[in-house]
Amino acid sequence: MPDVRYETAFKLYPYEKVAAQDTAPVRHPVVIVGGGPIGMALALDLGQRGTPALVLDDHDGVGLGSRAICFAKRTLEIADRLGAGQAMLDKGVVWNVGRVFHGDSSVFDFNLLPEEGHAHPAFINLQQPYFEKFLVDQIRVEQAKGAPIEIRGRNQVTGLHDHGDHVTLDINTPDGSYQIEADWLIACDGARSPVRDFMGLSFEGRVFEDNFLIADVKMKADFPTERWFWFEPPFEGAGQSALLHKQPDDIWRIDFQLGWDIDRAKELDPDRIRTRVDAMLGSRDGTIPDYALEWTSIYTFQCRRMEDFRHGSVLFAGDSAHQVSPFGARGANSGVQDADNLAWKLDLVVKGHAPEALLDSYSTERSHGADENILNSTRATDFLTPKSETSQIFRNAVLQLAQHHAFARPLVNSGRLSVPCVYDEMPLNGPDKLHAPHVSRVGAPCPDAPLGDGYVLNALVGGFTLLALNADVPTEVTGVTEADVTARVVPVPDDAITDDLRARYLGDAKSAVYLIRPDQHVAARWADFDTASVRAALRTACGME
Amino acid sequence: MSLNLNPNIPDPDGFYDSLVQAHEGLSKTQSDAYNARLILVLANHIGDRAVLADALKAAHHA
Structure with a gap:
């Protein structure tokens, strides 16, 4: 019987016995261990591309507790590509503004999405269980359409045998154990990854000596939908910093930085938590709204990563591969980018359209x-x-100056909120032969911009695309093929180029041809269309050389 | 532009006097905070990261 480690918020994939439990081990092209946000995003992406994905999760649904709550624009764009974005936007609380306080004073506020012309906001707040549920909902939709995705709940991986070109897994279920084989195993099994332990791989990094108390409270309150962050909060018992942030369902995330030497059990006492929350909520005008404690937790964190995310036929994604502090919402958001990066590569490799080396990238x-x-x-x-008296003095000097002088505001760091990674100077990058804006340079994720009735990112889906802006591509050319990989042409005539599209992709250039990867990162760009150049860049982007 | 380590302040005695006077009446804690603010104000005015890097080094090797 698999261990029950936590309660579930939604029971989404109850255990069902499958025939393979009574046969010799069945081989699967891709097995994903862990049905969290990363594993499910990956399975969905693979399944939509037609590559079979089997997800093994040791529970039968999504764990209880809000956990990750801030989902960034890039994550929403990825979820949108996967078909789950709208449900997230509909449920989530949209926010773009953050406000910073130091003691009693408001230091300044900032807008994370100061420019127009993007389909998605800078952030939504959404409890992690919803995020996972919407992905699973979309998996069900795709399954009904025939996508080869399978989820097996209460299938706990208890052992791994690495044969070099494939692995065998020991799996424990309510009906006893069985084995399966996987050509590719993707470990999305979290910070304490059992797969990583089975393989004896290290996970070194820096431990931060601090404890943070999360209190998610349910209340009707008229605080604005902004991220409020206090340095040295003026209310009693809040510790060194505090955070207030709205989630759906009238839930508010409150965070207190408690320091290192604390008595965990004592700090989790609901009465004690309520005293802290009362002090915070009452600090505005003395009145404390009615509220209920929804979910509380104390966490510590580490910053660390595995040296290599690929070990033969086993790959690591999300928290199993890397962990960061929660400031900046860089945990789940970066994990979703892992899935985004891995899915198309794995799909091409499984289909034999690209060499295994592509996975090293x-x-x-x-x-x-x-x-x-x-x-x-x-x-x-x-x-x-x-970490020292002097750095404390500088920190407070920055906060004091930021109240009066704009120059000091960029120095205030209450968490640099997740922005997508640019793959500058990476091996899959092709030529950058266009004098155009930096924001859409080779390696960058495509910036969104209005196009037609929608947005340019809606057009850059499926496999590779060739975004041809006012470029001379013969009308009969609908795609460029190299080996088994095709880049579909997305032509945009000059009169269809919106101001934002021009500003983000052309600048002063008259025309442009962008080769865009299936994960919507720019692979190469030129001023004009040339078949041979595109084919060479496709080879590079698929790791064929 | 590189870091200027040659005399550059007109009326050096006058400047030094203002610097010391700015701290008058401040406790050690207040002075430390003042110095930190002053460094940040000046560093922003310089702006150039290479010059700032040289300044950070130069102050170490006095």
């Missing part, structure tokens, strides 16, 4: 992303919790 690109996230979240943590 997953590790190269996403460990670069992890380093960026670790750097950002480490810096934020050092600003939140100055």
Whole structure:
């Protein structure tokens, strides 16, 4: 019987016995361990591309507790490509504005999405269980249409045998154990990844000596839909910093930074938590709204990553591969980018359209992303919790100056909120032969912009695309093919180029041809269309050389 | 532009006097905070990261 480690919020994939439990081990092209947001996003992406994906989860649904709540624009764009974006937008609380306080004073506020012309907001707040549920809902839709995705609940992986070109898994179920084989195993099994342990792989990094108390409270309150962050909060018992942030269903996330030497059990006492929450909520005008404690937790964190995200036929994605502090919402958001990066590569490799080496680029690109996230979240943590008297003095000097002088505001770091990683100088990158804006350079995720009745990202879906802006592509050319990989032409005539599209993709250039990967990152760009150049760039982008 | 380590302040005695006077009446804690603010104001005015990097080094090797 698999261990029950937590209660579920939604029971989405109850255990069902399958025939394979009574036969010799069945081989699967792709097995995903862990049905969290990363595993489900990956399964959905693979299934939509026609590559079979089997998800094994040791529970029968989504774990209870809000956990990750801030989902970034890039994550929403990815979810939108997968068909689950609208449900998230409909349920989520949209926000773009953050406000920073120091003690009693308001220091300043910032807008994370100051420019128009994007389909998605900078962030939505949405409890993680909903995020996962919407992905599973979409998997069910795709399954009904024939997508080869299977989810097996209460299938706990208890052992792994690595044969080099495939692995065998021992699986425990309510009906006893069985084995399966996988050509490719993707470990999306979280920060304490059992797969990583089975393989004896290390996960080194820096532990931050601090405890944070989360209190999600349910209340009707008229605080604005903004991220409020206090340095040295003026209300009693809040510790060194505090956060207030709205979620759907009248739930508010409250965070208190408690420090290192605390008595966990004592701090989790509901009466004690309520005293803290009362002080915070009453600090505005003395009145405390009625509220109920919905979910509480104390967490500590580490910043660390695996050295390599690929070990033969086993790949790691999400928290199993990297962990960061929560400041900046870089955990789940970066994991979803892992899935986005891995799905199309795995699809091409499984179909035999690209060499296995393409999967090494997953590790190269996403460990670069992890380093960026670790750097950002480490810096934020050092600003939140100055490590010396002098750094405390500088931190407070920044906060004091920021109240009066604009120059100091960019130095205030209450978490640099997740922005997508740019794969600068990476091996899959082709030529950048266009004098055009930096924002859409080779390696960057395509910036969104209005196009026709929708947005340009809606047109950049499926496999590789060739975005031809006022470019001379013969009308009979609908795609460019190299080996088994085709880039579909998306022609945009000059009169259909909107101002935002021009500003983000052309600048002063008259025309442009962008080769765009299936994960909507720019692979190469030129001023004019040339078949041979596109084919060469496709080879590079698929790791064929 | 590189970091200027040659005399550059007109009326050096006058400037030094204002610097010290700015701290008058401040406690050690207040002075430390003042110095931090002053460094940040000046660093922003310089802006150039290479110059700032040289300044950080130069102050170490005094």
